Amino acid sequence: MFGKGLAKGLGITFRHMFDKKITEFYPEDMPTLPPRTRSSLALNTPKCISCGMCSSACPNKVITLTTDKNESNKKFLTSYHMDLTRCLFCGLCTEACPTKALYTTTEFENAVYFREDMQWDMMQRYRDKVASGEIKEEVKPETKQEEAKDNG
Numbered sequence: 001m002f003g004k005g006l007a008k009g010l011g012i013t014f015r016h017m018f019d020k021k022i023t024e025f026y027p028e029d030m031p032t033l034p035p036r037t038r039s040s041l042a043l044n045t046p047k048c049i050s051c052g053m054c055s056s057a058c059p060n061k062v063i064t065l066t067t068d069k070n071e072s073n074k075k076f077l078t079s080y081h082m083d084l085t086r087c088l089f090c091g092l093c094t095e096a097c098p099t100k101a102l103y104t105t106t107e108f109e110n111a112v113y114f115r116e117d118m119q120w121d122m123m124q125r126y127r128d129k130v131a132s133g134e135i136k137e138e139v140k141p142e143t144k145q146e147e148a149k150d151n152g
């Protein structure tokens with residue numbers, strides 16, 4: 001019948017006119033994403049034990065880290081970089097991390113103009129977050145007893 005499609009389309013339009021409004025006014029209002037959203041990654045440097053499990057777990061070789069040893073033969077991070085151009089945000093690296101030093105976040109405004117800006121210096125990003133007051137600096141336990149106490 002002529003006009004059947006039009007009537008159907010108008011019917012859908014009228015139905016949605018009375019639905020709950022779902023428009024979000026981003027960027028004026030920031031959306032609240034579900035807490036388990038994996039749209040970014042962050043490193044809590046003092047919690048990192050330099051084991052390299054995150055890097056081994058990554059299927060795309062996104063993570064490059066270097067370590068050194070202190071006078072008590074304990075490893076510490078000297079650099080930690082991520083190449084976000086290759087990241088799938090699969091979360092395998094965070095699952096592999098035994099101390100939860102590496103974690104996913106809901107930050108999603110990661111668009112940049114230049115590819116070089118997708119090379120993330122994770123230790124620097126941690127320092128920036130502490131400096132901006134976004135997170136509180138973790139105090140690294142100096143002794144094994146303190147470490148055990150921190151872990152409950």
Ligand code: SF4
Binds near residue numbers: 057086089093
């Ligand atoms: S989220 Fe996935 S792809 Fe990205 S760094 Fe972690 S393991 Fe690699």
Ligand code: SF4
Binds near residue numbers: 043047054097099
């Ligand atoms: S798995 Fe966790 S603790 Fe180990 S090097 Fe990676 S971020 Fe650090």
